[in-house]
Amino acid sequence: MAKWNWLALGVGVLGASLGGGCSGGDSPGGDSPGSDSVALPNAPAGAGSSRSEGGGATVPAAGSGASGTGTSSGVRGTPASGDCSGLDLSAAQRQFGYVGFDDTWSGINLVEGVDVHDGAVITIEPGSTLVMEADAYVNLDDESTLLARGTAAAPIVICGREPGTAYWSHIEVGGGPDSVLQNLVISGGATRFGLFAYSPARFENVRLIDMGVYASAFAPGSSGLVVEHSLGSPMEIDYPSALVNFPINSRIIGPEPIVLDFATNNRLEADATIYDLGTPYAQSGDLNVVNGATLTIQAGVQIGYSGLDLLGVGLTEPGGLRILGTLESPVVLKGNSERPGAWTGVRLGPNALPDSRLSHVQILHAGNDGSALDTAVAVLLDDVSVDQFGNLGVFIRAPGVAAGSRLKVAAIGRYPLSVDPGALLALPALEQLGDEPLEIRVENGPFSQQGTLPNLGVPYGIYFDLNLVDNASLTIAPGTQFHMSLNTALRVGADGELGTLIVRGTPAAPIVFKGIEATAGYWEGIVLGAGASAQSAVENVEIAHGGDACLTLETAVPVSSANIHDCAGYGILAPAGASASYAANQFAAVPSGNVGELSAPAPEAAAAE
Numbered sequence: 146m147a148k149w150n151w152l153a154l155g156v157g158v159l160g161a162s163l164g165g166g167c168s169g170g171d172s173p174g175g176d177s178p179g180s181d182s183v184a185l186p187n188a189p190a191g192a193g194s195s196r197s198e199g200g201g202a203t204v205p206a207a208g209s210g211a212s213g214t215g216t217s218s219g220v221r222g223t224p225a226s227g228d229c230s231g232l233d234l235s236a237a238q239r240q241f242g243y244v245g246f247d248d249t250w251s252g253i254n255l256v257e258g259v260d261v262h263d264g265a266v267i268t269i270e271p272g273s274t275l276v277m278e279a280d281a282y283v284n285l286d287d288e289s290t291l292l293a294r295g296t297a298a299a300p301i302v303i304c305g306r307e308p309g310t311a312y313w314s315h316i317e318v319g320g321g322p323d324s325v326l327q328n329l330v331i332s333g334g335a336t337r338f339g340l341f342a343y344s345p346a347r348f349e350n351v352r353l354i355d356m357g358v359y360a361s362a363f364a365p366g367s368s369g370l371v372v373e374h375s376l377g378s379p380m381e382i383d384y385p386s387a388l389v390n391f392p393i394n395s396r397i398i399g400p401e402p403i404v405l406d407f408a409t410n411n412r413l414e415a416d417a418t419i420y421d422l423g424t425p426y427a428q429s430g431d432l433n434v435v436n437g438a439t440l441t442i443q444a445g446v447q448i449g450y451s452g453l454d455l456l457g458v459g460l461t462e463p464g465g466l467r468i469l470g471t472l473e474s475p476v477v478l479k480g481n482s483e484r485p486g487a488w489t490g491v492r493l494g495p496n497a498l499p500d501s502r503l504s505h506v507q508i509l510h511a512g513n514d515g516s517a518l519d520t521a522v523a524v525l526l527d528d529v530s531v532d533q534f535g536n537l538g539v540f541i542r543a544p545g546v547a548a549g550s551r552l553k554v555a556a557i558g559r560y561p562l563s564v565d566p567g568a569l570l571a572l573p574a575l576e577q578l579g580d581e582p583l584e585i586r587v588e589n590g591p592f593s594q595q596g597t598l599p600n601l602g603v604p605y606g607i608y609f610d611l612n613l614v615d616n617a618s619l620t621i622a623p624g625t626q627f628h629m630s631l632n633t634a635l636r637v638g639a640d641g642e643l644g645t646l647i648v649r650g651t652p653a654a655p656i657v658f659k660g661i662e663a664t665a666g667y668w669e670g671i672v673l674g675a676g677a678s679a680q681s682a683v684e685n686v687e688i689a690h691g692g693d694a695c696l697t698l699e700t701a702v703p704v705s706s707a708n709i710h711d712c713a714g715y716g717i718l719a720p721a722g723a724s725a726s727y728a729a730n731q732f733a734a735v736p737s738g739n740v741g742e743l744s745a746p747a748p749e750a751a752a753a754e
Contacts, residue, residue: 486535545571
């Protein structure tokens, strides 16, 4: 009797090949164990009973398949590798028509078109073979159930009567959650998708050869789905819910990407994982993680996006994102067209879960509508690279990112890296990609925190007035540089606010404030108002290109070792009667004088105060 082997494809993953002189398909992830050989299914006893057209009985199959001598089982093809053309079909049961009652299929079956309805249960016994006629199909409606439970020793084989691809049509599992597909080999179906899984059926060790699968849902406990497709996309997933119980230990191989079509429904409402299945993904439509769910993306995953597609997490509802790339196998999120601005990007909103993290991930070609990476939560950015984007690269909103974050950004586009003032104390370590100089663009808004602004080796670009409010305290690390935009100012303790500014560089690493353009009066200058605290200090600093004064002091703040130059007016405007205490600083190109004095308030104004 002819024997055939069931091959392991990876950990718990299915594969099959014929023994006894017949060769099987390749086995991704593992080699053939060789010793687990079993007999192919024989025709059932009494298979010669008849079925009337449209009835439900059995009639002998017309024709006998391939002719010639063979083994005692009548097997001449290699069903487990996709070729059933050598099977003796003379005693096969024929399956066709509408089935509205429970039925059991066993042995060798010749299938035409079968529509299962009215809650019927179709059971396929272990070791059975379904030989599909040209354009044959099996459809189960929303109330019906398929129980195809093969075993490792006696798998179920579904293949075309003639060899080759796209000989028969498809199997559609549209029934309830009790359907089971276990230890199956299916081959020869439609060129694009030969298996449709609309219901959450449980898949265990199911192998598809030269046909794809279209899935809307999987049942819990699914594992070991192997798709080997040489002609097109091996899989399309049309609802995020199909990611929730996606079969573990699976391999999906094809020349085109796995399609994630979320244009109709883009809400992921339960925890889910996107696995590295050996083939890249292509997403169509947004994916929004909501309802407290967390999306995990495993190392090695590549996802392509187009147009306005985005990955949104915690935008309006709680949701988490855990991208778990490694140095050796980073996660790559990129544009399908591989051009700057090919898709929108990744957005983590204010409702993103606090344990979200992005580890070893490359975000490429994004920035179509907004920033390539936009975060409004203290997420950990662990070796995140953002490159080849459109106008906007990274936007870090308050409260900043988690400690220990590392970010790589290319200095391309209009604004490569933007931050809220409320994020200034919690920024990632930076690495510049490419040769163009990078700066941190500080967006509009007040600063109300207390802490130290880090020197990240990249200048801060101040494009709006930076105002310290609510008794904020800002200490600036030595060596930090500020590029001040037209007519901007750094204000502390002004307009009735309280605040502390400590600008304390070192001789080797002074703190620098200068205009984006090296023009006197390009920006207003630094203003320490009446509300600046006594703890404020200015030491080892360079200030250039300010307006009426590069440094205005409405209260007595110590200033030492300052290099002040190229101002439109004074170097320093000091409180009345205090100019002498600031004269020891270094001044150059200050046409109104090194140090001037603010006018003392009139007596009646002072009394009113």
